[in-house]
Amino acid sequence: MSLFSAAVLAAAALVGVGVMTMLRRRSLIGVVIGFEVALAGALLLAITLFTLSGFESSMALVAAMALAALAMASAVLVAAVHLAMWRASGTERGLEPW
Amino acid sequence: MTWSGPVFGASAALAVGSAIAAAFLPRPRDAVLALSLCLLGTAGACLSLGSGYVFIVVGVGLVIPVPAALLAAVLLAPPSEPDHRTGARVVLAPAAGVAVFLTLGLLLVRVWPAAGGVPQTAPEWLGSRALTDDALTFLLTAAVLSLAAFGAVALLRPRQSPR
Numbered sequence: 001m002s003l004f005s006a007a008v009l010a011a012a013a014l015v016g017v018g019v020m021t022m023l024r025r026r027s028l029i030g031v032v033i034g035f036e037v038a039l040a041g042a043l044l045l046a047i048t049l050f051t052l053s054g055f056e057s058s059m060a061l062v063a064a065m066a067l068a069a070l071a072m073a074s075a076v077l078v079a080a081v082h083l084a085m086w087r088a089s090g091t092e093r094g095l096e097p098w
Numbered sequence: 099m100t101w102s103g104p105v106f107g108a109s110a111a112l113a114v115g116s117a118i119a120a121a122f123l124p125r126p127r128d129a130v131l132a133l134s135l136c137l138l139g140t141a142g143a144c145l146s147l148g149s150g151y152v153f154i155v156v157g158v159g160l161v162i163p164v165p166a167a168l169l170a171a172v173l174l175a176p177p178s179e180p181d182h183r184t185g186a187r188v189v190l191a192p193a194a195g196v197a198v199f200l201t202l203g204l205l206l207v208r209v210w211p212a213a214g215g216v217p218q219t220a221p222e223w224l225g226s227r228a229l230t231d232d233a234l235t236f237l238l239t240a241a242v243l244s245l246a247a248f249g250a251v252a253l254l255r256p257r258q259s260p261r
Contacts, residue, residue, distance in 0.1 A: 003102070003103065003106060003147075004207075005207050006106070006107075006110065007106065007110070007143065007147060008202075008203060008206050008207050009203045009207070010110040010113065010114060010143065011202075012198070012199045012200075012201075012202035012203035012206070013114050013117075013199050013203070014113060014114060014117055014136070014140070015198055015199070015202055016194075016195040016196060016197075016198040016199030016202070017114065017117040017118055017120075017121055017195055017199075018117065019191075019194050019195050019198045020121055020191045020192055020194060020195030021117075021120060021121040021191075023183070023187055023190060023191035023194055023195075024121055024122075024182055024183055024187060024188075024191040025129075025181050025182065025183070026177075026178065026181050026182065026183050027126060027177035027178065027181050028177075029126055029130070029168055029171060029172055029177055029181075030126060030129065030177065030181045032168065033120055033126075033129050033130065033133050033168065034120075034121070036133055036136075036137070036164060037117045037120060037121075037133065037136055040113065040117075040136060040137055040140040040160075041117075041140075043140060043144070043152075043156070044113075044140050044143055044144065045202070045206070047143075047144050047147055047149050047152060048147060049206065051147055051148060051149060052147065058223035058224065058226070058227055059227070060149065060152070061149070061151065061152065061221070061223060061224040061227070062224065062227050062228065062232045062235055062236075064144075064149070064152045064155065064156075065155065065224065065228075065236075065239060066235055066238075066239050068155055068156060068159055068160055069239040069240075069242055069243050070239075070242060071160055071164060072159060072160065072163065072164060072243065072246070073242045073243050073245070073246035074246070075163075075164040075167050075168055076167055076246045076247065076250050077246045077249050077250060078168075078171075079167040079168055079170065079171035079250070080249065080250035080253040080254050081253060082171045082175060082177075083171055083174060083175055083253075083254060084253040084254060085175075086174075086175030087175075
């Protein structure tokens with residue numbers, strides 16, 4: 001098996017496991033864990049397809065930057081939403097005063 | 099024998115194994131730690147594919163900050179345990195994962211063009227593209243990061259204390 005095929009299969013496996021995690025988990029944090037895994041797979045897929053194929057290979061860097069930024073933004077936003085929901089529910093007094 | 103093959107094998111095994119662990123571990127904080135290892139494996143795979151710049155970006159920007167933010171949220175406000183759905187989703191979720199894997203993996207291996215040309219993986223190419231052809235992508239990326247930062251601050255700003 002060539003490096004190209006192995007890399008594509010590994011990236012596809014990451015995307016598949018990410019989708020599975022998003023469907024399996026109940027909590028918002030669990031779903032975003034799956035989303036991050038799927039984004040890692042998409043990033044590896046972009047690097048593999050554009051770098052190893054020699055077709056517009058600088059596009060790999062642009063796609064990787066955009067996916068990494070999306071991963072960071074989604075993690076920060078979901079963590080904030082999770083904490084805000086928990087705080088609004090009033091079940092944990094230890095979070096107040098904020 | 100070059101170093102890229104063994105490094106790619108070890109990194110891909112770490113990434114996929116940690117991703118599977120993140121899917122099945124019952125405690126959310128263990129799943130977050132598995133996510134960190136998965137991102138580390140992804141960064142190593144990018145390095146072995148010749149993208150050292152992406153390795154640095156993923157390693158510095160994703161491996162520590164993303165799990166740190168999620169771990170802080172999990173420890174401050176723990177979600178329910180076990181964090182798994184029951185019923186039809188138990189069968190549906192792995193089936194969907196396998197379907198995505200087969201579709202992406204088999205189709206892309208067959209239809210993507212063969213290797214050729216000189217790889218343009220130096221950071222200078224990223225700067226060149228970000229300022230010319232992909233300026234809109236660059237602006238949208240900055241906008242998404244800014245929106246996330248402002249949204250997080252707006253959601254978690256201190257409340258007014260009652261008088």
